[in-house]
Amino acid sequence: MTKRIGYLGPKGTFTKLAVDAAFNGEDKHSFKTIPECIDAVNENMIDIGVVPLENAIEGTVQLTVDYLVHQVRLPIYAEIVVPIQQHLLVHSDFTGDLSEIEEIHSHSHAIAQCHQYIHKYIPWAGIKFTSSTGKAAEIVSGSDKYIAAIGNKLAAEEYGLAIYKENIHDYSNNHTRFAVLAKEKETVHIKHAVDTEKTSLLITLPSDYAGALHQVLSAFAWRKMNLSKIESRPMKTGLGNYFFIVDVNQPYDDVLFPSVKAELEALGCKVTILGTYPVYQLDI
Amino acid sequence: MTKRIGYLGPKGTFTKLAVDAAFNGEDKHSFKTIPECIDAVNENMIDIGVVPLENAIEGTVQLTVDYLVHQVRLPIYAEIVVPIQQHLLVHSDFTGDLSEIEEIHSHSHAIAQCHQYIHKYIPWAGIKFTSSTGKAAEIVSGSDKYIAAIGNKLAAEEYGLAIYKENIHDYSNNHTRFAVLAKEKETVHIKHAVDTEKTSLLITLPSDYAGALHQVLSAFAWRKMNLSKIESRPMKTGLGNYFFIVDVNQPYDDVLFPSVKAELEALGCKVTILGTYPVYQLDI
Numbered sequence: 001m002t003k004r005i006g007y008l009g010p011k012g013t014f015t016k017l018a019v020d021a022a023f024n025g026e027d028k029h030s031f032k033t034i035p036e037c038i039d040a041v042n043e044n045m046i047d048i049g050v051v052p053l054e055n056a057i058e059g060t061v062q063l064t065v066d067y068l069v070h071q072v073r074l075p076i077y078a079e080i081v082v083p084i085q086q087h088l089l090v091h092s093d094f095t096g097d098l099s100e101i102e103e104i105h106s107h108s109h110a111i112a113q114c115h116q117y118i119h120k121y122i123p124w125a126g127i128k129f130t131s132s133t134g135k136a137a138e139i140v141s142g143s144d145k146y147i148a149a150i151g152n153k154l155a156a157e158e159y160g161l162a163i164y165k166e167n168i169h170d171y172s173n174n175h176t177r178f179a180v181l182a183k184e185k186e187t188v189h190i191k192h193a194v195d196t197e198k199t200s201l202l203i204t205l206p207s208d209y210a211g212a213l214h215q216v217l218s219a220f221a222w223r224k225m226n227l228s229k230i231e232s233r234p235m236k237t238g239l240g241n242y243f244f245i246v247d248v249n250q251p252y253d254d255v256l257f258p259s260v261k262a263e264l265e266a267l268g269c270k271v272t273i274l275g276t277y278p279v280y281q282l283d284i
Numbered sequence: 285m286t287k288r289i290g291y292l293g294p295k296g297t298f299t300k301l302a303v304d305a306a307f308n309g310e311d312k313h314s315f316k317t318i319p320e321c322i323d324a325v326n327e328n329m330i331d332i333g334v335v336p337l338e339n340a341i342e343g344t345v346q347l348t349v350d351y352l353v354h355q356v357r358l359p360i361y362a363e364i365v366v367p368i369q370q371h372l373l374v375h376s377d378f379t380g381d382l383s384e385i386e387e388i389h390s391h392s393h394a395i396a397q398c399h400q401y402i403h404k405y406i407p408w409a410g411i412k413f414t415s416s417t418g419k420a421a422e423i424v425s426g427s428d429k430y431i432a433a434i435g436n437k438l439a440a441e442e443y444g445l446a447i448y449k450e451n452i453h454d455y456s457n458n459h460t461r462f463a464v465l466a467k468e469k470e471t472v473h474i475k476h477a478v479d480t481e482k483t484s485l486l487i488t489l490p491s492d493y494a495g496a497l498h499q500v501l502s503a504f505a506w507r508k509m510n511l512s513k514i515e516s517r518p519m520k521t522g523l524g525n526y527f528f529i530v531d532v533n534q535p536y537d538d539v540l541f542p543s544v545k546a547e548l549e550a551l552g553c554k555v556t557i558l559g560t561y562p563v564y565q566l567d568i
Contacts, residue, residue, distance in 0.1 A: 032411050033392060035399040063396050070455075108317060108415060112347050115319040127316050131392060131413030171354075213514065214498065214505035221498035228526075230497065231515045242512075 002027045003187060006037045006046040012134030012155035018082045018178050019050050020154070021282045022190045034063050035071070038181065042072045047187045053079070054177040064179065065233065065245060068274065069202060076200060076275030077188040078180035082282050086114050086133075086169040089149040089161040091140055098164075103128055105136040106150035114150055117168040122148075137161055180277075194278040197251040198228070204243040206268030213244065215267060219260045225250060245274070252276035286311045287471060290321045290330040296418030296439035302366045302462050303334050304438070305566045306474045318347050319355070322465065326356045331471045337363070338461040348463065349517065349529060352558065353486060360484060360559030361472040362464035366566050370398050370417075370453040373433040373445040375424055382448075387412055389420035390434035398434055401452040406432075421445055464561075478562040481535040482512070488527040490552030497528065499551060503544045509534060529558070536560035 005023055008015045009030025019028060031037035034051050041049040051064045068074065090101070098121055104111070105128045111118070118125065125148075130136040133151035140149040141159040148164065149155070156163050182188050205212045213232075220227060229247035250256075252273065261271045289307055292299045293314030303312060315321035318335050325333040335348045352358065374385070382405055388395070389412045395402070402409065409432075414420040417435035424433040425443035432448065433439070440447050466472050489496045497516075504511060513531035536557065545555045 032413070033396040033399060035396055039403075063393065066455075109347065112317040112319055115317060119323075129316070129415035129419075131415055135413075171350075211505035211508065211510075213511060214501040217498040217501060221495035224495065226495075227497060227516075229516050230528075232511075232513050244514075 003048060004029060004046040005048045005050065006031050006040050007050045008032075008034055008037055008052065010132055010134045012137050012151060012158040013132055014082060014084065014152060014176050015050060015052060015178065016134075017152055017154045018080045018176070018282065021082070022050075022080050022180075022192065022280065023048075024191060035067050038064075038067055038072050038074065041074055041181050041183065044183075047182060047184075049074070049181040050080070050178050051181065052176055053179045054175075062233070068179075068181075069243065073272075074181040074183065075185075076179045076277050077182050077185050078190055078277050079198065079279045080178040080180060080190070080282060081195075081279060082176050082178070083172075084113065084169060084174040084176055085152060085167055086110055086150050087152065087156065087163045088117075088165040088168050089137055089140060089151055089156050090164045091143065091147075092160055092162045094146070094162065094164070096146065098122055100146045101125055101148050102145065103147040104150060105130050105139050105147060107131070107133050107136065110136075110150045113170060113174065114168045116170045134158065179275075190278075190280050192280045192282060195281045196249065196279045197277070198279055199248045199250065199252045199257065199276040200274040201246045201248065202243055202272040202274050203246060203264060204270040216244070216264060216269060219263045220246075220248065223256055223260065225256060225260070287332060288313060288330040289332045289334065290315050290324050291334040292316075292318060292321055292336065294416055294418045296421050296435060296442040297416055298366060298368065298436060298460050299334060299336060299462065300418075301436055301438045302364045302460070302566065305366070306334075306364050306464075306476065306564065307332075308475060319351050322348075322351055322356050322358065325358055325465050325467065328467075331466060331468075333358075333465040334364070334462050335465065336460055337463045338459075346517070352463075352465075353527065357556075358465040358467065359469075360463045360561050361466050361469050362474055362561050363482065363563045364462040364464060364474070364566060365479075365563060366460050366462070368397065368453060368458040368460055369436060369451055370394055370434050371436065371440065371447045372398075372401075372449040372452050373421055373424060373435055373440050374448045375427065375431075376444055376446045378430070378446065378448070380430065382406055384430045385409055385432045386429065387431040388434060389414050389423050389431060391415065391417050391420065394420075394434045397453045397455075397458065400454045418442065463559075474562075474564050476564045476566060479565045480533065480563045481561070482563055483532045483534065483536045483541065483560040484558040485530045485532065486527055486554075486556040486558050487530060487548060488554040500528070500548060500553060503547045504530075504532065507540050507544065509540060509544070 003026045103126045136149035137155035137159040226249040287310045387410045420433035421439035421443040510533040
């Protein structure tokens, strides 16, 4: 049966690029917001949801994490890591050079990611913000003015634009991480080799006392369980309460993780496994 | 002398709301991106820059932190915390009811923050994304159609809109934190009472080994120095290298902090004080 895959739209965005690279020609649906996409998985309208987790252009990790923590607790069954490559896109009829470009259109995050390039090579151009990099490409494709968009390869293809200059982003090691959410693990088949395996935990501290976090990390440290990410976030219930998202660089097992969980619970923490899953680095 | 204050624009955004509440009638300048605003402080075009640090609508903490860490190392001299309150805004001539609203315009984060309200009360409305909440308000003010915007009080005032329904955001404890950057501490005068004092540190680990973070936190824990935030971020120089941003709930002093710094440096860490500063909670 064809699987239904939902992602954060619109066309020509990094999420779509990740979905196209990771999955074969399944039935793909674009959603307008992260909560809508997560809800759709939860309500069985789609089988798989792909939402940004970290350093995204079109979304924010905080919204994804908060929605998964507070509203809809779906397991993460895979993580997709995609390098962010921003290009300067122009109308396919454009034959001029940089000095003729009067306006640059893009999402504010993409503009910011190419700050140094713009500052150095096109400082005179007017900056026009759009709701997404895909939208910027659409505007350029429908214009006869000397304007450019900043976006990825897919945005150029979707809207028939020419890539005037490749890789104009300031940092070459910028990545976006996407969570693949589903109700059934068997649903998720990604057409690439697994890079590493990870387990993500949500840990709520009993109260905000000095050294609480240190005590929590002890449970991982003496077992030599390596953490690749730790992030504190305020609870929505009030100021001064925190939860932590911790990524452990190993798959869930039946000895170490249950022991950590039991110890932390004895300290008064609440521990939830958000997922244990493979990580796929896509070079697209 | 009148101080020149820069902030992330455009009109009617949360950053402007924070700047108006925090500072008297100084000379205020809107910037299009976070890096531009930080650069302007660094190049003495403005005296004070106000940029979002956490949970912002129009910006992202990661961009601010990354730019301060990698490009322009300006000290943080104050933090401003503003509650996020989203309202449903309509044209001042609108006299109908909810069922007549055909479209809702706003920034994607604001749409997401009001997801449950829209889902429950206006599910039929078409969602139109804009580059900011201020832009959405501008569109509604210039339209004669039955459309609404989601934005804050200031957006309503700036564009002469009516607030149809107050506080339609899903969570009442959402805040945006702003960093106040300047070259001279004396420049920063905020017209409110100080809530707490904080010190932010940037800690780079020597290598990615199990328990390294735990060891770092020990230096704070046994001194009973309470951390209110910890976040790991990948270095831009490659995968597998991390730095940590740590917020300590006390001002810098001449005994505890230098000792922590010396101990961590002996372990091979690099420690930078990003700032020691008062926090202002604005109830606007």
